Amino acid sequence: MKKREKIVIMLLFSVILMCIALSSSPFKAKIGKASPINGSYKQSSSSEGFSVKASSYDPPWWNLTYHYRKPIVITEPNRVDRENEPVEVQLTFDSLKAHKNSLRLLYYDGNTWIGPLPIQIDDIVYDSENSDYIRSVKITFLANVSKGKTEVYYIYYTDYPVEEKTYSTDLHVNESMISNSYFTWWINPPKIFRYPNDTGVDWNTIDNGWIGYPQWYGADLNNPTYVELLYNGTLVVGPVYAKVLYRYKVQVYSWASKKYYNYYKITLTIYARTPIVRVDMEIEPGSYTTRGVWGTIMDVEGDVDDDKYAFFTDPVTVGTVGISNYRQRESYLHDMNGWTWATLYEPGKHGVGVIVHKDYTPEYYPLYVSRAVKSTYSDVVYGYTFIFAYIYGSSGTYYYRFFDVPIIGDAWDPVNETTIAIAYPLSNNYYVDVEQEAYYLLSITVEDAVSRKIEGAKIVVYNSSNPNDIFGTNLTSSSGEAVIKFYRNVSLTVGIKVNYTTTSEIYVEKSTSVSLDIDDVRRSVSRVVTLDLADLYVCVQSLDKKDVPGATVKISSSGYVLSNVTNSQGFVYFYRILKGKVWSINVTYTTNLGFGVKNDTYSVLMDQSSKNVTVTLPMSDLHVTAVDLLGEVVNEYTAYLYQGDKPVGDPLDQITTGNGMVVFEELPVGNFTLTFKYLARSEYGDKLSPTVVNIWYLSNRNIVVSLPLATLHVVVDDVNNVSIPDVTVSVQNRSGSTVIYYFGVSDESGMVNFTRILYGATWDIRISFDTFGGKGETIEKSLDEIPLDSPQKYIYVELPVTDMVIHVLTEQQYNMSDYWRYGVGGAVVYANITGKMDLVTNATDAAGYAIAKFVPVGRYNVTVYFLEKSWSKVFDVYNNSALHFVLPFKYAQIATRLSVTSPSSPYVNAIWTENITVELTFYVVETNTFIAYGWINWSLVDMQGNTVLSG
Numbered sequence: 001m002k003k004r005e006k007i008v009i010m011l012l013f014s015v016i017l018m019c020i021a022l023s024s025s026p027f028k029a030k031i032g033k034a035s036p037i038n039g040s041y042k043q044s045s046s047s048e049g050f051s052v053k054a055s056s057y058d059p060p061w062w063n064l065t066y067h068y069r070k071p072i073v074i075t076e077p078n079r080v081d082r083e084n085e086p087v088e089v090q091l092t093f094d095s096l097k098a099h100k101n102s103l104r105l106l107y108y109d110g111n112t113w114i115g116p117l118p119i120q121i122d123d124i125v126y127d128s129e130n131s132d133y134i135r136s137v138k139i140t141f142l143a144n145v146s147k148g149k150t151e152v153y154y155i156y157y158t159d160y161p162v163e164e165k166t167y168s169t170d171l172h173v174n175e176s177m178i179s180n181s182y183f184t185w186w187i188n189p190p191k192i193f194r195y196p197n198d199t200g201v202d203w204n205t206i207d208n209g210w211i212g213y214p215q216w217y218g219a220d221l222n223n224p225t226y227v228e229l230l231y232n233g234t235l236v237v238g239p240v241y242a243k244v245l246y247r248y249k250v251q252v253y254s255w256a257s258k259k260y261y262n263y264y265k266i267t268l269t270i271y272a273r274t275p276i277v278r279v280d281m282e283i284e285p286g287s288y289t290t291r292g293v294w295g296t297i298m299d300v301e302g303d304v305d306d307d308k309y310a311f312f313t314d315p316v317t318v319g320t321v322g323i324s325n326y327r328q329r330e331s332y333l334h335d336m337n338g339w340t341w342a343t344l345y346e347p348g349k350h351g352v353g354v355i356v357h358k359d360y361t362p363e364y365y366p367l368y369v370s371r372a373v374k375s376t377y378s379d380v381v382y383g384y385t386f387i388f389a390y391i392y393g394s395s396g397t398y399y400y401r402f403f404d405v406p407i408i409g410d411a412w413d414p415v416n417e418t419t420i421a422i423a424y425p426l427s428n429n430y431y432v433d434v435e436q437e438a439y440y441l442l443s444i445t446v447e448d449a450v451s452r453k454i455e456g457a458k459i460v461v462y463n464s465s466n467p468n469d470i471f472g473t474n475l476t477s478s479s480g481e482a483v484i485k486f487y488r489n490v491s492l493t494v495g496i497k498v499n500y501t502t503t504s505e506i507y508v509e510k511s512t513s514v515s516l517d518i519d520d521v522r523r524s525v526s527r528v529v530t531l532d533l534a535d536l537y538v539c540v541q542s543l544d545k546k547d548v549p550g551a552t553v554k555i556s557s558s559g560y561v562l563s564n565v566t567n568s569q570g571f572v573y574f575y576r577i578l579k580g581k582v583w584s585i586n587v588t589y590t591t592n593l594g595f596g597v598k599n600d601t602y603s604v605l606m607d608q609s610s611k612n613v614t615v616t617l618p619m620s621d622l623h624v625t626a627v628d629l630l631g632e633v634v635n636e637y638t639a640y641l642y643q644g645d646k647p648v649g650d651p652l653d654q655i656t657t658g659n660g661m662v663v664f665e666e667l668p669v670g671n672f673t674l675t676f677k678y679l680a681r682s683e684y685g686d687k688l689s690p691t692v693v694n695i696w697y698l699s700n701r702n703i704v705v706s707l708p709l710a711t712l713h714v715v716v717d718d719v720n721n722v723s724i725p726d727v728t729v730s731v732q733n734r735s736g737s738t739v740i741y742y743f744g745v746s747d748e749s750g751m752v753n754f755t756r757i758l759y760g761a762t763w764d765i766r767i768s769f770d771t772f773g774g775k776g777e778t779i780e781k782s783l784d785e786i787p788l789d790s791p792q793k794y795i796y797v798e799l800p801v802t803d804m805v806i807h808v809l810t811e812q813q814y815n816m817s818d819y820w821r822y823g824v825g826g827a828v829v830y831a832n833i834t835g836k837m838d839l840v841t842n843a844t845d846a847a848g849y850a851i852a853k854f855v856p857v858g859r860y861n862v863t864v865y866f867l868e869k870s871w872s873k874v875f876d877v878y879n880n881s882a883l884h885f886v887l888p889f890k891y892a893q894i895a896t897r898l899s900v901t902s903p904s905s906p907y908v909n910a911i912w913t914e915n916i917t918v919e920l921t922f923y924v925v926e927t928n929t930f931i932a933y934g935w936i937n938w939s940l941v942d943m944q945g946n947t948v949l950s951g
Contacts, residue, residue, distance in 0.1 A: 081145075688707050
């Protein structure tokens, strides 16, 4: 090449790329030991990526060996697909949680785990308490994220030592080179730097290349002393990347005899399984200037004279980087200072460059170069070389340059270049979510046999294989639930023991077990433990099925004794007693009368969640109905209750009733004696009908007692057996110290009823009757010591009295065959019944009769007055047969022209008054066709046949 007008300080270094296969061993990074407990993950090949699938954000746990994990959430900002893009993630851990060998990276594809994936760790900060544990670390791994998608990777770790992990990789390192599936990089560059190339060989050879600063003062590129390779070698070798470091000392300026140097540190980072290369350049402190360039110049066609151009830009440019769309000659490079140019050379391919700012450090200004990466940025299909650089800024931006590098042509001629920022690095688009812990979570519900939740039950969870290995304890809440969370790194069977002490101090416990494996991690495993606690309802009743409130009920079993008192319905409730046990029930009760009652011990097997039992106390109410000997209810009486077989001493109780029934409540089984006092006959005393009763027998709980009360009927008749009313009858009993006396007056039937008088006693009966309506003499009669020996007794008493019947009639009437039907009406009759002439009647009836009721039997003088005349006769009266008193005259006869007369007698009845008046009754008989008409001719004659009156 021609000599430049300005002195340019340059360093020529060439890299000879050898297309040979170099044998080396895979890198092994001692990341940790983890013997997988199951086969729920797979390891990816070192030479192939894995399919990107949407992952579940909280997938099942990968491996029980690992106690913790953190999700690493990576989002592609809707720019391009990322395949095996390096991602650097900064992780921090709590103290003593992350053992240094335990970090494992995995990806869940929705069905299974992929990994552990290779990771490389840097910048480790160890725990101050124990250097075997990590507090923070930077990990690098290769991620696959489709355009606009989000993927979640999981970093697993644990808090105890695990087996070290070795990863396969396509990175190979020896003393001279580093290679992966895409590149081979020389570690030891040549020490000879010449410029220009006067050998005529291709610049893509070992002795071509330059490095320096774009001000061309005092440097002679033909002098190798201008460039000194201070160091070269491999810095880092790992499963994800390897780093190669070159340090140069370059004379960049001289004045007079003084020389000025720049110190360059070039770091190339080669990644596994990807053509991405990172180029870091640093102009070290102590350099003459902070400006400089580094790179390789490659001439595809071998025309070395056209290599005069490079790309530079102004150092103060911000925002979108403006790139010259034309090439500048080297003479103008000093006007384009401030930017560094780096390049990638691949054997057999075209060289490609990218412009980045010169003021960067490896931490902030990484440069990535890649070949043969497809882009979704443009619809036009190019054989793109994909180059992107990270420009330092507040957010950090990748600037993507697309260079279509033809097989024939200028390697540095940009085609279809764009200068817009189209993506961000994945390392800027991630976050580490909160730590997730592997644990077993037992949600235990404790209930009794009635399915009621139990609060305050103690739960112990332990290792079934080692009961002393306690995983946790807890008490159930008001909802009967308790949660126990613990971690073990194996599948196992855990024992669950529940114990509980009831409010009645009954202790009960129950054990069960549950098998847990990796599928149960971070998932609530529910178990219901039913304690053998049941409810017992005791109903206390008497023999007559009556509820007994206030009874003391004691139950006992297994050394426990519980006691309670029945409520107003006779129930007592024992809450949560031992189920499956036999309980003895004993009931005691004090009755209203002070008797202590208890049952025979009752045993019940609590084989159900709740049980109702009825305990019968040997007592009952005694219902008493009193009747007389006729079976009629006696309403008003007092019943007396005595204990034992005899009514001695004071009664236990006495009850007076007005409705015929008394109830003695809560009598215990045993003999009791009842006596009665009839209130209407209190003189009979209070020892009537002593009755011994025992309520043990059903028939004795509702009894009917017959009181010795009978009815005495005294019937008074005359000599004709005709009942005599208004007779005074008295009865009396003189057998006791007190004379009992009752009296009554006979009714129309001649009867006096002495009801409910003492049965079995003898009664004296006294009868007194005033004859002739009280105007005649008084007749008395006595019956002594009449026994009342039946429930109802009739005593018939005949008094020597009878009715006096006087029949006044004429001779003609008397001679008729049916004479008794006719007589002289209106006659006045007297008789000497009381010792003087007493009026029997002032007018005989129409048939001529006059009756004197109930006169003593005897001889009487009778006088009849009729038509101002009187007649007297003497009669012996022994019964009520009619005494015929015949008058010496005839009645007037009425002649009638009716074919039928009514009445049939040709005589009429006449009612005599002061003036003689005759009343005639005339009947007309209705025929079938007409009403008959008739008339009467009548005459009234005296005894001599003289007509007195006619019409």
